[in-house]
Amino acid sequence: MHTPSLGRRLVLAGVVVVTVLSVALDVLLYVTLRVNLRTGLIDDATEQALLATRSAGGVALDELATKLAGQGVRGAITEGDRTAIVGLPPADGEAVLHRDVELGRGRRLHVVASLNSVNRSLHRLVQLELLVTPLVIALAFLLLRLLAEYALSPLDRIAVAARRTAEGRRGERLHPDRTDTRLGQMASAYDGMLDALEQAVDDAEAARDETEQLLERDRRILATAREAFVTVDDLDRIIEWNDEARRVFGWTREEAMGRTFAGTVTPVRPGRQRALRSYVRPGAVEPSGRVIAFTGCNRGGEEFPARMVAWTTVHGGQTTTSAFLWDVTQQTMAEEAISRLAAIVESAEEAMFSTTLDGDIVTWNSAAEAMYGYTAGEAIGQHVDLIVPEDLRPTMRASLQAVENGRPVERFETVRRCQNGTTIEVAVSMSPVRDRQGRVSAASSIDRDITEERWIARQLDNTLAALEATADEARESEAATRRFLDDAAHQLRAPITNVHALAEALLRSGADLDPADRDDLLSAVYRETGRAGRLVAGLLRIARLHHGAALAPAPCNMVALCEEQAATVRAAAPDLEVTVAAEGPVPVGTPSVDRHAVGEVLSNLLANARRHAESSVAVTLRRNDGWVEIEVADDGPGLPDGMVDAAFDRFVSLDGRGGSGLGLPIARELARAHGGDVTYEGKAFVVRLPAG
Numbered sequence: 001m002h003t004p005s006l007g008r009r010l011v012l013a014g015v016v017v018v019t020v021l022s023v024a025l026d027v028l029l030y031v032t033l034r035v036n037l038r039t040g041l042i043d044d045a046t047e048q049a050l051l052a053t054r055s056a057g058g059v060a061l062d063e064l065a066t067k068l069a070g071q072g073v074r075g076a077i078t079e080g081d082r083t084a085i086v087g088l089p090p091a092d093g094e095a096v097l098h099r100d101v102e103l104g105r106g107r108r109l110h111v112v113a114s115l116n117s118v119n120r121s122l123h124r125l126v127q128l129e130l131l132v133t134p135l136v137i138a139l140a141f142l143l144l145r146l147l148a149e150y151a152l153s154p155l156d157r158i159a160v161a162a163r164r165t166a167e168g169r170r171g172e173r174l175h176p177d178r179t180d181t182r183l184g185q186m187a188s189a190y191d192g193m194l195d196a197l198e199q200a201v202d203d204a205e206a207a208r209d210e211t212e213q214l215l216e217r218d219r220r221i222l223a224t225a226r227e228a229f230v231t232v233d234d235l236d237r238i239i240e241w242n243d244e245a246r247r248v249f250g251w252t253r254e255e256a257m258g259r260t261f262a263g264t265v266t267p268v269r270p271g272r273q274r275a276l277r278s279y280v281r282p283g284a285v286e287p288s289g290r291v292i293a294f295t296g297c298n299r300g301g302e303e304f305p306a307r308m309v310a311w312t313t314v315h316g317g318q319t320t321t322s323a324f325l326w327d328v329t330q331q332t333m334a335e336e337a338i339s340r341l342a343a344i345v346e347s348a349e350e351a352m353f354s355t356t357l358d359g360d361i362v363t364w365n366s367a368a369e370a371m372y373g374y375t376a377g378e379a380i381g382q383h384v385d386l387i388v389p390e391d392l393r394p395t396m397r398a399s400l401q402a403v404e405n406g407r408p409v410e411r412f413e414t415v416r417r418c419q420n421g422t423t424i425e426v427a428v429s430m431s432p433v434r435d436r437q438g439r440v441s442a443a444s445s446i447d448r449d450i451t452e453e454r455w456i457a458r459q460l461d462n463t464l465a466a467l468e469a470t471a472d473e474a475r476e477s478e479a480a481t482r483r484f485l486d487d488a489a490h491q492l493r494a495p496i497t498n499v500h501a502l503a504e505a506l507l508r509s510g511a512d513l514d515p516a517d518r519d520d521l522l523s524a525v526y527r528e529t530g531r532a533g534r535l536v537a538g539l540l541r542i543a544r545l546h547h548g549a550a551l552a553p554a555p556c557n558m559v560a561l562c563e564e565q566a567a568t569v570r571a572a573a574p575d576l577e578v579t580v581a582a583e584g585p586v587p588v589g590t591p592s593v594d595r596h597a598v599g600e601v602l603s604n605l606l607a608n609a610r611r612h613a614e615s616s617v618a619v620t621l622r623r624n625d626g627w628v629e630i631e632v633a634d635d636g637p638g639l640p641d642g643m644v645d646a647a648f649d650r651f652v653s654l655d656g657r658g659g660s661g662l663g664l665p666i667a668r669e670l671a672r673a674h675g676g677d678v679t680y681e682g683k684a685f686v687v688r689l690p691a692g
Contacts, residue, residue, distance in 0.1 A: 014144035019137050026129040033112040034126060036638065038116040040095045045113040054550050061107070068109075075111040077103070087112075170198055177202055223334045227324040234319045236260050236275040243481060248327050250299030265325065269296040277321040292530035294329060304329045330436070351426075351447040354433060357404045359384045359396070362442060371426075371449055373419030384445075387416045389423065390650065403432045403443040413450065425454045475588070551594040551673055557582060558628060561595060562619050565602040569610050569617065576618040578606075584623055589692050591628055593674055598689070605632040627676070628691045633684035 040169045051071075059067065065077055065084035074087035086109075090096045094113035095266050103109050161172040174193065213497035222229050222240075227247045231240030241256040249256075257265055264274040296306035310323035351368035355361050360383055364376040372379075372387050379386065388396045390415060409430035416426050427445045433442035559582055566578045601634055602619075609617045613634035620631040667687075668678040676689040 007283075011141060012146040015137060015145075018140035018144075019133075022133045022136050026133060030125060030129070032116070034118070034122055037121065038097060041113045041115070041118060044100050045075075045097075045111050045660060046099055046101055050103075064107075074113070077107060077109050079105075079107045090114070090436035091478075092141055103479070114261065117400065119399070154187065158187065161194075165194060165197075188601045200405070225324070227326045229249070229322070229324055230265060230276070231320055231322040232261050232276045235276075236262070236277070237265060237319075239320065240322070245325070248298070249296070264295060266294060267301070267303055271438060275321075276310060276314065276323060279308065279323070280312055280321060282438065296325070305332055335607070342587045349637050351449075352444070353379070353447075354402070354442050354444045355384050356442055357400060357440065359400055361386070371418075371424070371447065372416065387418070389415055389417050398445055399428075399430055403430055404440055406432055406440055408432065415456070416447065424449055427452045491653065551597055553592045553594050553674075556591065556593050556595045556598065558591070558598075558621055561599060562602060562621060562630065565599060565606055566617075568603070569606045573610050575608060578619070579616070580619045580621075582621045591689055593689055597673070598687075601670045601687055602630070602632070604667040605678075605687070608685070609634040609636075614639075623691060626691050627688045629683050630687040630689075632687070639680060 015682060017629075061077060061082060061084045065086045068075075068077070069087040072087070074090075077084045077086060090112055093167070096114040097115060099111045099113075101109040101111060141149050142473050164172045173191045175191070176184040178184040179188045222242045225242060225244055229240065229242040230238060230245055233239050238256050238259050239263065241251070241253045244255075245256070246252055251259070251264060252533035260273075261276040262268055266274065279294065281290070290309065292308050292310065294305050294306055294308060297303050304327055305328050308323045308325040311321060313320050349367055351371040352363075352365045353361055353368050354363045360381065361379050363373070364379040368379070370373055374382075374386070384396060384400075385393055402409055409428070411429045413425060413428055415423050415429050417423050426451050430441040430447045431444050433444050437440045559580065562580045566580050569578050571578065606617065606619075609632055614635050615635055617632070617634045620633070622631070623631050664678070664685075665684075669688055671678045671689065674689050676687065679686050679688070
């Protein structure tokens with residue numbers, strides 16, 4: 001790249017421009033002044049001639065010539081064929097200007113003006129210009145040099161920054177305040193170039209570090225590789241030999257270096273020594289994965305089966321051949337053992353298969369085909385979820401995780417899915433499969449179909465459970481019967497004892513008993529027998545309910561039923577105010593209930609309310625979220641706190657007013673038989689029955 005001085009080029013260009021402009025200005029000034037001087041000179045001469053002619057009036061031709069000459073006019077006047085000379089005629093070589101002027105009356109003036117004074121003035125002007133123009137050019141040169149230095153000072157900063165960057169300093173940036181100018185654009189481009197260069201340097205250093213790390217990693221890989229690694233040159237001499245090669249073949253690195261491949265790695269055959277490159281396919285310049293079987297030989301001359309993967313490398317015109325090699329003696333023995341084991345597995349009655357630690361099926365025996373319906377070709381390569389129901393897959397993953405951690409999964413029972421979509425119950429045992437280094441590499445599973453066994457076991461369990469339930473029910477029934485008989489005997493003892501005492505009193509008194517006292521005793525006997533009858537009736541009702549007495553549901557007008565039961569209470573207690581009201585629409589004809597049973601529920605609740613009410617009892621019906629609710633409330637004190645649950649127990653009377661203690665339990669049992677209930681809420685009993 002041609003790089004002349006930019007400042008010099010700017011100064012020279014400026015000087016050339018100033019010179020051209022100065023010369024052009026001088027020429028323009030000279031031409032303009034010459035034209036103007038000549039024109040002015042002839043115009044003045046003409047004007048003087050015209051003024052003199054006008055002042056002369058009609059004088060003769062010679063007199064007019066004399067007058068014009070006196071005015072300094074030079075030339076000649078013609079009048080017809082006469083001519084009069086005015087002033088001195090032009091001398092030879094004298095530069096003059098000519099102009100013809102019409103004076104009138106047939107006269108014509110030919111004016112002549114000398115250019116000698118004009119030429120002298122122009123000559124002096126040219127001399128002045130020749131003197132001044134070089135000075136102007138010299139001054140312009142100095143000014144342009146100063147301006148060039150000032151204008152190019154940013155480039156000096158760029159050069160300084162570039163030199164510092166070349167010295168290794170980073171972060172040298174110009175940071176122009178304006179990027180829309182040429183210098184600003186150049187400075188921005190320079191900063192961008194430095195950014196790119198520094199990034200490129202960083203990338204190159206990172207690449208170098210990465211390359212060194214890769215080389216170090218390769219060296220460590222080769223040093224710690226579990227396969228022997230050998231490299232030979234084009235003469236088949238060993239140039240690379242790792243620790244595993246020393247272990248397999250018995251030669252140290254120092255001993256192996258420089259030896260030939262044949263005789264160090266392979267045995268020497270008479271008349272047949274194969275070089276390492278002879279095992280490589282033509283053109284193979286990287287490991288192809290093609291495993292080559294060969295016979296290896298260690299330092300002691302012992303031969304053994306071996307395998308290798310070999311390839312060639314061309315670098316700098318030199319060809320090398322490399323190979324990974326390993327002793328397969330144990331592998332061969334293991335393959336034979338595996339073949340025997342495979343025959344055993346294939347003939348087993350249990351389903352046996354193995355998977356990777358990720359769950360991909362690797363092997364699949366004939367029993368597995370028969371059990372699950374998938375052939376080996378269909379199952380191998382699929383995930384084990386193929387036979388695991390979706391809800392049991394987390395359990396399968398947990399089992400695989402346990403096996404991966406080296407823990408066998410003891411026999412457990414689960415469910416598996418067959419190809420036809422059916423499920424079977426199986427007993428599963430899972431074990432880890434380890435490689436030569438003892439690492440867990442796979443999982444094996446033994447599945448046994450226990451569907452029939454589980455069905456028999458469930459049938460036995462169901463039979464046993466039914467027998468135990470029947471025994472429990474019998475024991476519970478016996479206990480309930482005993483409690484019932486105890487309660488019944490306790491409750492019936494009081495009225496029977498009273499009847500016995502009253503009857504004894506009547507017998508002893510005989511005819512001497514006053515008729516009024518006899519009537520009182522007979523009334524007491526009547527009350528006690530009635531009480532005993534009510535107890536017997538209640539006990540029979542509870543017994544029938546416990547034995548599942550059938551209800552006879554039918555559409556029932558609940559308002560009318562409540563009015564009937566309220567009328568009975570009004571007749572028994574005329575002083576008690578009993579009201580029946582319906583809140584909102586309660587459809588007539590619904591719900592479908594056993595009218596007699598619901599009537600008994602209302603009768604028991606109203607009888608309880610009549611015993612505790614002071615002046616009024618209110619029955620309210622309402623519809624609430626699919627239920628018909630009947631609320632029975634009185635203005636009595638209500639149940640004591642904490643005694644609500646006890647009020648619904650049999651033979652519990654909290655008031656001591658003659659109640660049998662069976663009304664509320666019977667009411668609740670009848671309501672529950674309808675699918676409803678009786679509860680105590682806010683000093684009122686509420687009956688809930690299904691509205692549908």
